[in-house]
Amino acid sequence: MGLEIxxxxxxxxxxxxxxxxxxxxxxxxLDYREIKLETGVIKRAEGSARxxxxxxxxxxxxKLEPGEPFPDTPDKGVIITNAELVPLASPExxxxxxxxxxxxxxxxxxxxxxxxxxxxLSKLCIEExxxxxxxxxxxxxxxxxxxxxxxxxxxxxxSLLETRIPNERYGLxxxxxxxxxxxxxxxxxxxxxxxxxxxxxxxxxNAAASGLTVISNEDGSISGMQKYWSGSIEEDKIAEMVEIxxxxxxxxxxxxxx
Amino acid sequence: MKEDxxxxxxxxxxxxxxxFDELRPIKIEVGVLKRADGSCYFExxxxxxxxxVYGPREMHPRHAQDAKMAVLKYRYNMxxxxxxxxxxxxxxxxxxxxxxxxxEALEPVILKEYYPKTEIDVYVEILQxxxxxxxxxxxxxxxxxxxxxxxxxxxxxxxxxxxxxxEVVLDLNAVEDNNGEADMPIAMIVRRNTITALQMDGRMTxxxxxxxxxxxxxxxxxxxxxxRTALIxxxxxx
Amino acid sequence: xxxxxxxxGDFISDAADRAGEGTYVEDGKVYAIRYGVVDEKEEIKxxxxxxxxxxxxxxxxxGKIIEISFPYWIVDIGSPYEARLHMSEAxxxxxxxxxxxxxxxxxxxxxxxxxxxxxxxxxxxxxLMEDFQLGGAGRLIEIPHTKVPRIIGRKGSxxxxxxxxxxxxxxxxxxxxxxxxxxxxxMDIASEVILMIANEAHTxxxxxxxxxxxxxxxNKIRKGIER
Numbered sequence: 001m002g003l004e005i006x007x008x009x010x011x012x013x014x015x016x017x018x019x020x021x022x023x024x025x026x027x028x029x030l031d032y033r034e035i036k037l038e039t040g041v042i043k044r045a046e047g048s049a050r051x052x053x054x055x056x057x058x059x060x061x062x063k064l065e066p067g068e069p070f071p072d073t074p075d076k077g078v079i080i081t082n083a084e085l086v087p088l089a090s091p092e093x094x095x096x097x098x099x100x101x102x103x104x105x106x107x108x109x110x111x112x113x114x115x116x117x118x119x120x121l122s123k124l125c126i127e128e129x130x131x132x133x134x135x136x137x138x139x140x141x142x143x144x145x146x147x148x149x150x151x152x153x154x155x156x157x158x159s160l161l162e163t164r165i166p167n168e169r170y171g172l173x174x175x176x177x178x179x180x181x182x183x184x185x186x187x188x189x190x191x192x193x194x195x196x197x198x199x200x201x202x203x204x205x206n207a208a209a210s211g212l213t214v215i216s217n218e219d220g221s222i223s224g225m226q227k228y229w230s231g232s233i234e235e236d237k238i239a240e241m242v243e244i245x246x247x248x249x250x251x252x253x254x255x256x257x258x
Numbered sequence: 259m260k261e262d263x264x265x266x267x268x269x270x271x272x273x274x275x276x277x278f279d280e281l282r283p284i285k286i287e288v289g290v291l292k293r294a295d296g297s298c299y300f301e302x303x304x305x306x307x308x309x310x311v312y313g314p315r316e317m318h319p320r321h322a323q324d325a326k327m328a329v330l331k332y333r334y335n336m337x338x339x340x341x342x343x344x345x346x347x348x349x350x351x352x353x354x355x356x357x358x359x360x361x362e363a364l365e366p367v368i369l370k371e372y373y374p375k376t377e378i379d380v381y382v383e384i385l386q387x388x389x390x391x392x393x394x395x396x397x398x399x400x401x402x403x404x405x406x407x408x409x410x411x412x413x414x415x416x417x418x419x420x421x422x423x424x425e426v427v428l429d430l431n432a433v434e435d436n437n438g439e440a441d442m443p444i445a446m447i448v449r450r451n452t453i454t455a456l457q458m459d460g461r462m463t464x465x466x467x468x469x470x471x472x473x474x475x476x477x478x479x480x481x482x483x484x485x486r487t488a489l490i491x492x493x494x495x496x
Numbered sequence: 497x498x499x500x501x502x503x504x505g506d507f508i509s510d511a512a513d514r515a516g517e518g519t520y521v522e523d524g525k526v527y528a529i530r531y532g533v534v535d536e537k538e539e540i541k542x543x544x545x546x547x548x549x550x551x552x553x554x555x556x557x558x559g560k561i562i563e564i565s566f567p568y569w570i571v572d573i574g575s576p577y578e579a580r581l582h583m584s585e586a587x588x589x590x591x592x593x594x595x596x597x598x599x600x601x602x603x604x605x606x607x608x609x610x611x612x613x614x615x616x617x618x619x620x621x622x623x624l625m626e627d628f629q630l631g632g633a634g635r636l637i638e639i640p641h642t643k644v645p646r647i648i649g650r651k652g653s654x655x656x657x658x659x660x661x662x663x664x665x666x667x668x669x670x671x672x673x674x675x676x677x678x679x680x681x682x683m684d685i686a687s688e689v690i691l692m693i694a695n696e697a698h699t700x701x702x703x704x705x706x707x708x709x710x711x712x713x714x715n716k717i718r719k720g721i722e723r
Binding site: 295296314315316367369372373375404405406408412413486489493 | 504527531548550577
């Protein structure tokens with residue numbers, strides 16, 4: 001919604017900094033803020049992770065429950081991704097049903113994981129047409145200082161990697177780990193004054209007219225993209241962003257998901 | 259999720275006979291609704307979409323007004339009968355997201371600062387769906403906005419590309435979309451050659467993406483000509 | 497004269513110094529900002545086919561009272577913004593006060609007013625014109641405000657012809673609302689011809705067609721009056 005006056009001033013500040021080749025916190029245009037990943041943080045969840053990217057903090061929990069498959073995929077498990085922008089995380093977040101920002105966040109994360117086929121859903125069938133495992137990926141944003149998508153995707157994949165299938169709880173037997181075949185990583189960039197900035201802060205997101213998330217996989221293929229906000233991007237810039245996104249994803253994967 | 263054994267490409271042609279870079283037939287009618295300030299009916303193959311524009315009009319509630327410019331609202335809505343399995347009426351997560359990215363696809367061209375404190379409402383109804391509805395909706399909305407006399411720098415044109423049976427192809431229909439490997443809708447300002455919406459789901463390589471983007475951008479140029487012709491002809495008949 | 501139809505983003509001219517309403521300039525070139533027809537007589541303008549009326553100071557408009565909110569009458573003037581008329585606008589002898597404003601001008605009443613001020617918050621102040629009350633007689637028709645110049649015609653030629661041949665009172669306000677007063681038959685013909693002008697505003701030879709149309713009806717009108 002409408003930005004406050006203070007934010008207008010800050011937007012100009014960010015813009016002018018970028019024009020001068022700098023960022024608020026002094027990092028390079030293609031540098032991430034410090035990333036911290038901690039898994040197994042929630043005992044009650046089947047898998048969980050807390051991700052910090054700079055001040056941005058996201059908690060992801062994975063829960064599994066037996067449930068009905070979709071009619072068109074009777075022998076496949078189901079992934080349901082949900083994001084909550086709880087009011088404690090930002091003065092802009094309000095209580096209430098999911099708004100378009102939280103819906104978008106959940107759907108972009110979901111698309112990246114689904115598109116990568118990281119989870120073999122056919123292994124999550126309990127009884128064809130009757131019962132399959134439903135994987136709930138819940139993203140809880142604790143502190144929004146920009147770039148929620150990358151933090152949430154990293155948290156979701158890290159959670160899935162350590163997820164245990166709760167067979168016993170439901171009187172079932174079978175494999176107790178998920179078969180994770182890929183490690184998709186999201187890299188979000190914004191364009192400010194013609195420059196591409198990786199891992200935008202909250203202020204940088206507000207100063208940018210447009211942004212792009214590129215989710216890519218171990219083999220360098222792309223499994224999800226989303227352009228943000230009401231600016232337009234040139235074809236060459238998009239190609240450049242895709243290039244950068246794939247490269248950065250490789251670095252993050254090596255450091256945090258192997 | 260590919261159905262077992264379904265072949266989407268045979269002898270270099272797609273199931274509906276199209277080549278890889280071929281659009282489905284497009285039909286555009288301008289000014290189809292009486293009460294709306296601007297409107298457009300858009301057909302893309304078996305997709306039937308209608309867009310209406312109301313406004314600029316006074317915005318309620320007042321606290322949501324922007325003192326400097328108009329607020330653009332966009333509602334993408336699927337009619338319950340538009341899909342094989344009845345769609346439950348009302349907004350779901352998918353339509354919330356599509357509404358958002360469609361609004362953002364159009365905003366770069368609209369001179370919102372001409373009408374402070376007002377709202378411009380774009381309503382897009384999907385009457386019949388066969389994959390590609392969001393792109394058809396953006397095309398229709400863009401024409402309807404012009405028809406409503408909204409000041410704009412350009413039109414916006416939109417299309418999707420995707421990957422089926424390992425090939426990058428233009429404008430997937432529902433069978434292709436359901437059994438394909440990737441889908442990438444884009445919107446663009448043709449005269450400026452800039453992208454205003456881009457989404458991708460499924461999986462493709464960087465090379466396939468680049469090829470797909472080119473294919474989609476070329477198709478947008480063709481769609482733009484059709485949008486323009488429809489608008490020009492509306493007032494040239496007399 | 498041939499009218500060139502343009503859509504937003506169409507290139508019109510290289511003469512950036514002559515760019516006027518309905519256009520924008522980029523890299524020294526003039527482009528259309530609206531869907532309409534090009535008018536290059538003096539400035540390069542795009543006259544839109546339709547569009548919401550945006551009031552300017554000095555415009556004479558026909559408004560309708562939609563709300564009474566002491567000390568203002570709130571007036572719909574067919575624009576995205578409501579206008580307001582202060583109670584002091586009523587003649588002093590009317591003794592308007594809280595609670596009886598409706599006795600002077602009530603909800604749904606129509607009036608002719610001039611826009612005297614627009615502030616940065618888009619608050620629009622009106623002043624009543626003399627003979628502002630249109631009364632119960634007559635008929636109000638509405639056309640897109642963008643067609644008003646065509647109804648008036650060059651130096652008032654079109655409106656003069658309409659008044660002469662239709663024999664009825666015609667008042668054209670800037671916001672596209674037109675007040676007619678005359679016999680039913682006269683008003684029917686006036687409405688028909690005004691809507692014809694509005695619908696064909698962008699076509700050439702319009703004045704001749706209107707004259708022809710009016711002539712073919714003039715006998716009928718005369719007969720009507722004689723009877």
